Amino acid sequence: GLRPEAKSEVPDVELVRALWANHKPLLRPFMSVEGGVMAAIALIDANQVDIVKAVDTIRQVKHRLQTDHQEISFKISGEAAMDATFMEAIVQDIIWIAPIQIGLIILLLMICLRSIMTTLVLLIVMGCAITITMGAAGWVGLQLNGVTSATPMILLGLAVATCIHLVIAWQQEMRARGDSVSALANSIQINAFPVFLTILSTVISFLCLNFSASPPFQQLGNLVAFGLVTTGVLAFTLLPALTSFLTAGAIPRSSFLETVFFKCGHYVVHHRAAFVLVLIFASCVAGWGLTKLTFDDRFSHYFSERFEFRRDTDFMEKHLTGLSVLTFPLSIKQATGRPRAPTVQQVVGFADWLAQQSKVTRVDGYSTLARRVLDGATSESALNRVEPTITAVLSNASSAEIRQLAERSKTWLGNHARGLSDGPVGTTLLAAYLSERNLNAMLLGTVAALVLVSLILLFALGNVRLGVISLVPNLVPMLLAYGAWGLTLGEMSFAATVVMALTFGIIVDDTVHFLSKYSRYRMGASVEQSVAQSFRTVGVAITATTVAVASGFLALCFSGFLVNQHLGLLTLLIVCAAWLAVLFLLPPLLSYLDASHTKTDDTSHNNLQV
Known part of the structure; x- marks a missing residue:
């Protein structure tokens, strides 16, 4: 672009304007109507050269020309520049966003676990899971792109969600028994099935990304699913081994959060009508917000303005x-x-x-x-x-x-x-039809995830009534999140179409852990007692997993790549809404719908007292 004040300093400007006046039809692709902007086209054969290196060379030439001709502004655009910017976005996310997420998770673990060594154990397990996953991706020749670069950040939060239930249960058993080995064994015995169930549901959700018409999202789903399976294996092998070795003899201090959540459980049941009415009102408003949603893409806007491209x-x-x-x-x-x-x-x-x-x-x-x-x-x-x-x-x-x-x-x-x-x-x-096709495909993927995970819940809980009740806190979060998006932002990129299938398995995790503990305590206890005890034993863990998973997607909100931004922000909204639904909607529903079904079992009652 020629600066207006520089016209007299560049002797060729008038010649250029004369050429434009005499040959407008031929020069129109290369010059603006005002005559102040010209284009030079460079063709790059992607089969012969590396696109990123070629664009980097062009940028070096640009900077050299800019230094020599400060009266002219040189700019670079085009498909090759876009491809190179994708790689820039990946590198920036890894360098700047990943450390922020790791710092947030370390702070979270220190607050919840109140133990440096236990936090270190979890970090080692998570690091191994991520390293194995990304290493496997490298061995099969998978190249990172703007979407799959989010895999480590997503997996980090999910790994915390998988392992922290085992660790918190171990701490609770340690305070009651004082023996690390038996406490670990009891923690695994109590949490083995819920953890397996949550891993299975989350894996199913991510595998449903294969319904997407976009290969990068298919790769993301497969990578995270593999990483979750790896995390599950390490959670029942490496985690207990490191815990017994590095934390031997250390009895963890009681967390004040357990007392807070115990009292919160009683409060929620006592004021159940108010919580239900508030969430019903919020759901109605969110339903209105759904009518304002539009799905569209502007591909040149996939990058924020901090990118030169x-x-x-x-x-x-x-x-x-x-x-x-x-x-x-x-x-x-x-x-x-x-x-x-x-x-x-x-x-x-x-x-x-x-x-x-x-x-x-x-x-x-x-x-x-x-x-x-x-x-x-x-x-x-x-x-x-x-x-x-x-x-x-x-x-x-x-x-x-x-x-x-x-x-x-x-x-x-x-x-x-x-x-x-x-x-x-x-x-x-x-590309334009891809976004439309992706929306239709992911609606099918969402239905598949919903049906499969719901059937697993009904079978796993062994109680049709609880299974039906569990669907409410699993569906309401998506309604609230998409409704809030419609009321505030309105337009979604095609990345948002994959979030519903992706998050369903994640939000089921909180429901599974809460209901598994509730069912255990419900044998011989009232609904209020069972809810309060469930709050005490899993409230901290559910909150910790929510913050951990949310931190991973919160980090994506700061990405310069719009697809990752929308993926992170919408998932963050859904995960936070799921936390609200499980802790403040599910207990009132249980108190209304499960109160008439009193159960008695002396053994379970003794377990409740412990």
């Missing part, structure tokens, strides 16, 4: 041209190989129609030369030396707008130039 692309789309390109192959020749005159007129008419469409900034290709033939500026034989395609360039167009233009163009061609072209092709159109 985004700033340069915004400048280019404002002053010169866009990144979205639709190509229309033409069938214009008769048997002799020469174009028919009516066909040439149709080409020009179609190009004129395209140029009038919203978001279209430029129409090039065969139509430019065809217009010169009709005007008598060049011979008809020149048409035989040009590839018969029309290219429409769109600026700042969303995926929905691209799909709409493609459909309108097919309608125009069918009405005014039948047989001239079958419609647009190209990667831009493919």
